[in-house]
Amino acid sequence: MDWRQLWEIISAPDNVPIVGLIPLLAFYIYLAWKQAHANDQLVAQLETDPAMAKTHHRKTWPFKPGWQKEVHVWPFLLRIEFLAAIIVTIILMVWSITLNAPLEEPANPNLTMNPAKAPWYFLGLQEMLVYFDPWIAGVVMPTLIIIGLMVIPYIDTNPKGSGYYTWKQRRFAISTFLFGFIILWVSMIIIGTFIRGPGWQWFWPGQTWDHNRLIYEVNRDLPDIFGITSNLGKAIFGLVIVGGYFALGGFLVYSLFRRYMPKDFSRMSLLQFSITQAFLLIMVALPLKMLLRLLWHIKYVWITPWFNI
Amino acid sequence: MAEEKNGKNGGKVGLLDRVKEKITGDVQALKTDIPTKAKEQIEGLKDPTKTQVYTSIFRHKHDETPRNRALGVLSNVFLHLHPAKINRDAVRYSYTWGMGGITFYLFIVLTFTGVLLMFYYHPTKVQAFRDVLYLEHDVPFGKLLRNMHRWAAHLMVIAVWLHMFRVFLTGSYKKPREFNWNIGVLLLVFTLLLSFTGYLLPDDQLGFWAVTVGTNMARATPLLGHEGPFGPLLGMTPYNDVRFGLLGGSIVDANALLRSYIWHCIGIPIVASVLMIVHFWRVRKDGGISGPAQVMLESEADKPRRGPTAAGA
Ligand code: HEM
Numbered sequence: 001m002d003w004r005q006l007w008e009i010i011s012a013p014d015n016v017p018i019v020g021l022i023p024l025l026a027f028y029i030y031l032a033w034k035q036a037h038a039n040d041q042l043v044a045q046l047e048t049d050p051a052m053a054k055t056h057h058r059k060t061w062p063f064k065p066g067w068q069k070e071v072h073v074w075p076f077l078l079r080i081e082f083l084a085a086i087i088v089t090i091i092l093m094v095w096s097i098t099l100n101a102p103l104e105e106p107a108n109p110n111l112t113m114n115p116a117k118a119p120w121y122f123l124g125l126q127e128m129l130v131y132f133d134p135w136i137a138g139v140v141m142p143t144l145i146i147i148g149l150m151v152i153p154y155i156d157t158n159p160k161g162s163g164y165y166t167w168k169q170r171r172f173a174i175s176t177f178l179f180g181f182i183i184l185w186v187s188m189i190i191i192g193t194f195i196r197g198p199g200w201q202w203f204w205p206g207q208t209w210d211h212n213r214l215i216y217e218v219n220r221d222l223p224d225i226f227g228i229t230s231n232l233g234k235a236i237f238g239l240v241i242v243g244g245y246f247a248l249g250g251f252l253v254y255s256l257f258r259r260y261m262p263k264d265f266s267r268m269s270l271l272q273f274s275i276t277q278a279f280l281l282i283m284v285a286l287p288l289k290m291l292l293r294l295l296w297h298i299k300y301v302w303i304t305p306w307f308n309i
Numbered sequence: 310m311a312e313e314k315n316g317k318n319g320g321k322v323g324l325l326d327r328v329k330e331k332i333t334g335d336v337q338a339l340k341t342d343i344p345t346k347a348k349e350q351i352e353g354l355k356d357p358t359k360t361q362v363y364t365s366i367f368r369h370k371h372d373e374t375p376r377n378r379a380l381g382v383l384s385n386v387f388l389h390l391h392p393a394k395i396n397r398d399a400v401r402y403s404y405t406w407g408m409g410g411i412t413f414y415l416f417i418v419l420t421f422t423g424v425l426l427m428f429y430y431h432p433t434k435v436q437a438f439r440d441v442l443y444l445e446h447d448v449p450f451g452k453l454l455r456n457m458h459r460w461a462a463h464l465m466v467i468a469v470w471l472h473m474f475r476v477f478l479t480g481s482y483k484k485p486r487e488f489n490w491n492i493g494v495l496l497l498v499f500t501l502l503l504s505f506t507g508y509l510l511p512d513d514q515l516g517f518w519a520v521t522v523g524t525n526m527a528r529a530t531p532l533l534g535h536e537g538p539f540g541p542l543l544g545m546t547p548y549n550d551v552r553f554g555l556l557g558g559s560i561v562d563a564n565a566l567l568r569s570y571i572w573h574c575i576g577i578p579i580v581a582s583v584l585m586i587v588h589f590w591r592v593r594k595d596g597g598i599s600g601p602a603q604v605m606l607e608s609e610a611d612k613p614r615r616g617p618t619a620a621g622a
Contacts, residue, residue: 138526163602
């Protein structure tokens with residue numbers, strides 16, 4: 001165990017935000033979960049007791065008849081805002097006094113940094129470079145993430161859970177978002193920051209970064225395994241595999257939706273449903289492709305003269 | 310008129326006497342006038358809110374009446390983004406986590422420290438790195454300034470993510486807030502781009518290689534990059550593709566530094582500010598903060614809904 005190496009990585013000033021992000025995320029997930037749980041219990045109670053549902057104020061917060069429903073922004077909201085500003089300022093001051101912003105040697109195109117890392121918030125994309133060509137990891141994925149976020153309000157037709165925390169009323173939406181945000185985005189950043197060393201190779205925490213380490217990894221392409229040699233054959237083979245993934249996967253999504261979320265399915269238009277299918281399958285494709293690489297050393301699935309996937 | 314000029318002795322009074330008399334009168338009056346005025350002044354200062362200066366700035370009293378509490382918010386250009394009153398539960402920290410507000414506050418801190426940094430920084434090769442060294446070692450509080458700008462930028466990225474996370478978990482993107490969620494997504498992108506364009510500016514190895522890695526991906530842009538799918542077919546070379554446009558050259562050099570600087574200090578902040586104005590405006594127009602709203606029961610889910618669902622509506 002190389003504690004010095006570990007400490008160097010954890011305490012690198014630009015890595016501190018990620019070290020901070022992890023407990024922050026844990027705290028806020030806990031806070032959200034606590035409220036979601038309370039709301040779910042309230043819903044369950046009201047569902048079984050229609051009389052109570054008619055009179056209850058329908059929140060987990062205390063409320064008594066005669067209490068004012070609204071409070072003045074000044075002072076009740078503004079004092080919180082001012083307090084928040086002061087607290088953030090103090091945190092920032094302490095952080096800035098105790099930790100210096102990094103400054104390396106002057107830029108030198110002839111002296112490559114190894115590993116050369118993107119800023120921490122883009123490390124998820126850089127990690128994807130291991131498994132995908134740059135045009136996918138660097139261009140298509142960010143574009144899809146942005147579009148995917150933007151379509152969320154238009155494909156989520158579930159009217160429940162608007163304006164309060166809940167888990168039971170939005171299981172599918174919340175698990176999908178957690179999968180994208182925590183697993184595909186945050187954990188890839190954590191890997192990119194703490195695990196990837198020189199040559200973007202995998203170093204377990206505490207393993208010494210060996211700048212001369214070489215890994216002989218013979219990656220194969222999926223068509224090779226099936227003995228397909230002609231270019232046309234490879235292109236058609238890949239098209240069939242990728243097309244098949246989307247066709248079969250699409251069908252699977254359909255039958256799962258129809259079976260387990262019939263209400264949501266009936267609310268969705270064809271367009272809404274197809275967009276949901278497409279984004280779900282693309283998201284799931286990431287870990288699948290990673291598994292192909294990690295388990296069977298497969299580099300490309302679909303090879304054409306213009307692009308490889 | 311003429312008689313008035315006659316003195317007690319019937320003789321004519323000299324000019325000097327007349328002046329003397331008037332001055333004595335003035336002095337007598339002074340002894341009473343000034344203390345009265347002084348008293349009035351002190352009396353007046355006891356309640357500064359009644360002074361003309363105060364009332365010219367604040368257009369209403371500061372009493373603890375509901376009317377004045379409301380006016381205090383409504384008649385202030387900065388505070389009137391808020392309504393006068395909000396739902397009693399919407400002020401709970403546990404609902405919004407205050408993250409949108411914290412993000413905005415960090416943006417203000419960054420603008421402030423950023424402007425100060427600009428006084429010491431030239432976006433040219435050689436100079437840029439020296440400026441940062443100078444800032445760190447010779448400018449009073451320069452190091453603190455740079456640190457604050459850097460850490461506030463990191464914090465802002467984290468705060469935006471958490472804000473988005475909370476908005477998702479409370480379902481606050483649902484009707485009627487779909488559009489504001491989209492404005493938010495754009496703000497997220499611009500926040501990341503702000504951070505990224507700033508990374509190059511110290512012109513050190515860290516920024517240089519991060520931006521090199523980042524922009525190398527642009528080579529591979531489908532259609533528009535010289536190493537991307539179909540790029541070469543469309544006549545893309547290292548000297549005319551999208552990466553060239555971003556960097557102002559085929560390598561990360563002086564032009565890239567200048568472009569980065571202009572996007573970082575002028576272009577993106579302006580766009581982001583405009584988007585923030587729209588974002589805040591829409592929070593109000595969409596019925597204020599979405600919750601904590603009343604929970605919806607299964608049986609109510611498919612009933613037609615009335616109007617925007619503001620908190621507690
Ligand atoms: C520069 C970045 C941003 C700033 C300064 C900002 C600021 C704010 C503020 C101050 C609020 C009021 C409520 C709160 O504090 O939570 C708010 C609400 C909201 N924000 Fe943002 N925001 C930003 C980015 C985003 C992003 C990335 C999203 C989503 C992708 C988003 C979506 C929304 C939505 C939908 C609301 C309404 C929430 C509700 O009514 O409960 N915003 N924003």
